[in-house]
Amino acid sequence: MAKYDVTNNHWVYASAITSGQDGLKYLRKITFPETSVDNYLETESNSKHYVPESSATLIFADEDDGSTPDKENLHDFYLEDATLYKFVEITAPEGYTQLAENASLEENDDFVFYYAYNGYDGTIPDDAKDANGRSKIRNIVVNGTLNIPNTKGISIKAQKTFTGTEADLPDSAEVKLKLYYSTNRSGTNLTPVTSATVESGQESFVNPVTLNYNKNTNIEPIAEWKHLPSGMNGNPVYYFVKEESFKYDDNTYTLDETDGKFKCNGSPSKFQPVYTRNGTNKDGTVIQVNNSEGVQVKKSWVNLNGKSVEPPKDSDGNPMAIKFDVYGLTGNYRVKLDLTDEECTLNADNGYKLFLPDEVGLTGVTSSSMIEALDYTADKKYPLSYFTNFEIEEMLTPEQSQELYGKFGNPKSTRMIENGTGILELINTDIRSDTVGVGVEKIWNDNNASHSSESIMVKLIQSTNPNLNTNDLIKIANSERIEKVYTVGSDISSTNKVYLVEKGQSENFTFARDIKSIIGKDESLQYSHNRNVLTISSNNETISEVLTIVFDDDTEQDITVSVVEYELTLNQASDWKASWEGLPVVSDDGDSYYYYALEEDVSENYEVSYQKTITSQAQEVIITNRLPTTILVNKEWYDGTGKITDYTGLPEKIKVEVYQKLEHEEEVTGENVEKPNNIKIIALGDSITNGSSNQIAEQYRYWYRLKEKLQNANGSIIALCICSKRLSRH
Known part of the structure; x- marks a missing residue:
C-alpha cells in the first residue's frame, strides 16, 4: 500500500499496518514514514519501478490465523481525506493470475489499483494514467468499499476443420493459428497474446500455434492456450483466434488485407476461414476455425x-x-x-x-x-x-x-x-427428455388416517396410446407389462437409449454387433456378454446408470440402464406416495410413451378415479378412492402472500350447504338413431364461468377444465355446447 506525496511527487509505501478496535469494529491503522522514507520508495532499474521490499503488507485470508479477528476477505481502515492511494496485489490464490516474480510494476499493470479518498485534486502521476492519458483512479467516499478485483486464469482452445466436397478436401494441411485479446467484444484493437500476458510461473507459452490437419483421421486438431487472464484492471478481456496461414498441395496461403481473402501468389484458395465463438471470455471455450469451400x-x-x-x-x-x-x-x-x-x-x-x-x-x-x-x-x-x-x-x-x-x-x-x-x-x-419419472399418490376421500393399517398395490402400464380409460387398463393389466427390450438397428446410433431391468431380475439385450467391453459398470448391477447379447442382473435396488458399450470394431454407444419395480406398494408409511424413475420417453419408432398407474384389488364399496398431469420431465397420477356417501370438505384461507397462517380475526366457524345435482341420460329422438349407452351430462357449479365472469382468461381456463372433466367421465362426448353472453366461445 502506498500514498502519493504531492510535495515530492513520488509514492511512499506503508511501513506498518496494525490492528485496533473502535467500538464493535476492528480497524487497521496504516503508518507511513514521515522521515527516512528512502526504504519505502519504489526502486528503479532500467526505467522500471519495483515495490520496495521493506513495505508492509495487508493479508486477506479466509481463515482466522489468530492474530487478526477477520473471518471474511474484508478489512476496515482509516484513510486520509483528499489523498491518492495505490494498492499493489503481490500474491493471489491458486488458479488466479498474480504479479510475476521479480517483475516491474509497468510489466504487471493489471495488479496495480489507484483510489482517491474523499476527493483528490492534486497532480495525477504518470503511472495512474492509461496508454491514452486517461486517469485510472477510482474515487471512494466515507464508508465506501474499496474493491480489488481478482482475475481467474482461463484456458482457450481452437479447433481446426475443413468443409468441402470429398474430392476437393485437402488430404493434409499445415495451419498456423494466433491468439489475440481485446478489452471489447467487437474485436477492435486486437493485441497478440504474449508470455507476459499469461500468469507467471507457468510453462513456456507458444503463440502462434501450428496444427496439422489430416482428412483421413476422425480427430480434428486442437490448439490450447492456458493460464490466460479473464480480465485486466478489473475489466473483462475477450479472446480471438485468427488464422495466419495454411498450407496444402505445396501452396501456402496468407491473408490479403485488401479483400480479406487468403491467397497464394495472388490466387485465392478454395477454402476461406470462418470463425465461431470468437470474442470469448469463458474458461474452456473451443473456438471453431473452419475453412469452407463455399x-x-x-x-x-x-x-x-x-x-x-x-x-x-x-x-x-x-x-x-x-x-x-x-x-x-x-x-x-x-x-x-x-x-x-x-x-x-x-x-x-x-x-x-x-x-x-x-x-x-x-x-x-x-x-x-x-x-x-x-x-x-x-x-x-x-x-x-x-x-x-x-x-x-x-x-x-x-x-x-x-x-x-x-x-x-x-x-x-x-x-x-x-x-x-x-x-x-x-x-x-427434441424437447422430450431421454427419460421421465412417473409419480403416484393415493388419496382416500374419507381421510387417509382412517386407513393406516391398509396398503394398496399399484401397477405401472406403458402404452403409446394417450387415451386409455380404466376399463382398457384393466383389460391389459394382466396381459401386458412395460416393455424392456430395445433392439439396436444395423447402424449404431449415438442416441442414449434406455434399457429397463425389472428389480431382482435378469434381462437380455441384443445388439447388432459383437460386444468387446463395457465401461462404467455399477457395483449394484452384474453384467455379462456373449457375442452380441448383453445380460444385466439387478439386485434389490432401483437405480439408473449410464454405460458405454464398446463393440468389436471399437465403435461405442451410450445406454442408460434403469432398474424399476413394476408394482409398488402404497401405505401410510410411504405417505401414500411412490414413483418410478428413468423410464423411456419414446419408443424405438419415435412414438411417445404414456404411463398409467392402475390400482389392483380396489377396496370394496369404494369407487376409484385417476387424475393425470403430464409434463416434459414427469407424469403425475393421483388415485382417489371415494365412498359414494362421503364428502370431505376442507376450508382454507388465503391472503396476498399465498396462505394465511395466523387465524386471528377470522370467523370461528362457517356454514356449508351441500347440494346434489343428479346425472341423467339425455333423451334422444329421431329416426334410425341409436343412443349410446354411456352418454352423460355433467353440471359443474351453478355458473358457467365459475364466478369469474369478468376474467376472460379464467373463462377459457374453465372451458378446458370442463372439457377435461367430460373426457375423464368414462363416457363419450357426443356434443358440447356452451352458450353465454359472457363467453365469446360457442
Whole structure:
C-alpha cells in the first residue's frame, strides 16, 4: 500500500499496518514514514519501478490465523481525506493470475489499483494514467468499499476443420493459428497474446500455434492456450483466434488485407476461414476455425443435451426430408435465392447437408429500386461472395408440422459466414427428455388416517396410446407389462437409449454387433456378454446408470440402464406416495410413451378415479378412492402472500350447504338413431364461468377444465355446447 506525496511527487509505501478496535469494529491503522522514507520508495532499474521490499503488507485470508479477528476477505481502515492511494496485489490464490516474480510494476499493470479518498485534486502521476492519458483512479467516499478485483486464469482452445466436397478436401494441411485479446467484444484493437500476458510461473507459452490437419483421421486438431487472464484492471478481456496461414498441395496461403481473402501468389484458395465463438471470455471455450469451400447448408436433429438423435420419420416410415429457402443479404436488401428442389432439400440421401451453387439466380425481385440496386436481370447469376451474409428458413408441409408438434421445437438457425463462405445450419431440438419419472399418490376421500393399517398395490402400464380409460387398463393389466427390450438397428446410433431391468431380475439385450467391453459398470448391477447379447442382473435396488458399450470394431454407444419395480406398494408409511424413475420417453419408432398407474384389488364399496398431469420431465397420477356417501370438505384461507397462517380475526366457524345435482341420460329422438349407452351430462357449479365472469382468461381456463372433466367421465362426448353472453366461445 502506498500514498502519493504531492510535495515530492513520488509514492511512499506503508511501513506498518496494525490492528485496533473502535467500538464493535476492528480497524487497521496504516503508518507511513514521515522521515527516512528512502526504504519505502519504489526502486528503479532500467526505467522500471519495483515495490520496495521493506513495505508492509495487508493479508486477506479466509481463515482466522489468530492474530487478526477477520473471518471474511474484508478489512476496515482509516484513510486520509483528499489523498491518492495505490494498492499493489503481490500474491493471489491458486488458479488466479498474480504479479510475476521479480517483475516491474509497468510489466504487471493489471495488479496495480489507484483510489482517491474523499476527493483528490492534486497532480495525477504518470503511472495512474492509461496508454491514452486517461486517469485510472477510482474515487471512494466515507464508508465506501474499496474493491480489488481478482482475475481467474482461463484456458482457450481452437479447433481446426475443413468443409468441402470429398474430392476437393485437402488430404493434409499445415495451419498456423494466433491468439489475440481485446478489452471489447467487437474485436477492435486486437493485441497478440504474449508470455507476459499469461500468469507467471507457468510453462513456456507458444503463440502462434501450428496444427496439422489430416482428412483421413476422425480427430480434428486442437490448439490450447492456458493460464490466460479473464480480465485486466478489473475489466473483462475477450479472446480471438485468427488464422495466419495454411498450407496444402505445396501452396501456402496468407491473408490479403485488401479483400480479406487468403491467397497464394495472388490466387485465392478454395477454402476461406470462418470463425465461431470468437470474442470469448469463458474458461474452456473451443473456438471453431473452419475453412469452407463455399456455403454449406446442414440439418441437425439433437436432444436436450445437444447430442445427435435419429431424424423423425415421415408417413411412409422414411427419414423426413426438409426443404428450405435461403435469402442473401446485400446492402439494405434481403433477396431470395432461386434454387431447384434438389438444391434446397436436405434428406438422408445427402446426409442432411449440401453446398449451395457457387453462383445463384434471384427470385422475387420486383421493385424498380431493388432492380436498379442489384443490377438485376432474370437470367443473371450472382457469386455467393456478392452477399454479405445469408438467412435460412425451414419450409415444412402441414403434415410435417403436425408430426413434429410436441416432439421437436421450432428450428433454430445458425450462420457462420465470412467472405461468402461458411455454414448455414438448421437445428431441431427434441424437447422430450431421454427419460421421465412417473409419480403416484393415493388419496382416500374419507381421510387417509382412517386407513393406516391398509396398503394398496399399484401397477405401472406403458402404452403409446394417450387415451386409455380404466376399463382398457384393466383389460391389459394382466396381459401386458412395460416393455424392456430395445433392439439396436444395423447402424449404431449415438442416441442414449434406455434399457429397463425389472428389480431382482435378469434381462437380455441384443445388439447388432459383437460386444468387446463395457465401461462404467455399477457395483449394484452384474453384467455379462456373449457375442452380441448383453445380460444385466439387478439386485434389490432401483437405480439408473449410464454405460458405454464398446463393440468389436471399437465403435461405442451410450445406454442408460434403469432398474424399476413394476408394482409398488402404497401405505401410510410411504405417505401414500411412490414413483418410478428413468423410464423411456419414446419408443424405438419415435412414438411417445404414456404411463398409467392402475390400482389392483380396489377396496370394496369404494369407487376409484385417476387424475393425470403430464409434463416434459414427469407424469403425475393421483388415485382417489371415494365412498359414494362421503364428502370431505376442507376450508382454507388465503391472503396476498399465498396462505394465511395466523387465524386471528377470522370467523370461528362457517356454514356449508351441500347440494346434489343428479346425472341423467339425455333423451334422444329421431329416426334410425341409436343412443349410446354411456352418454352423460355433467353440471359443474351453478355458473358457467365459475364466478369469474369478468376474467376472460379464467373463462377459457374453465372451458378446458370442463372439457377435461367430460373426457375423464368414462363416457363419450357426443356434443358440447356452451352458450353465454359472457363467453365469446360457442
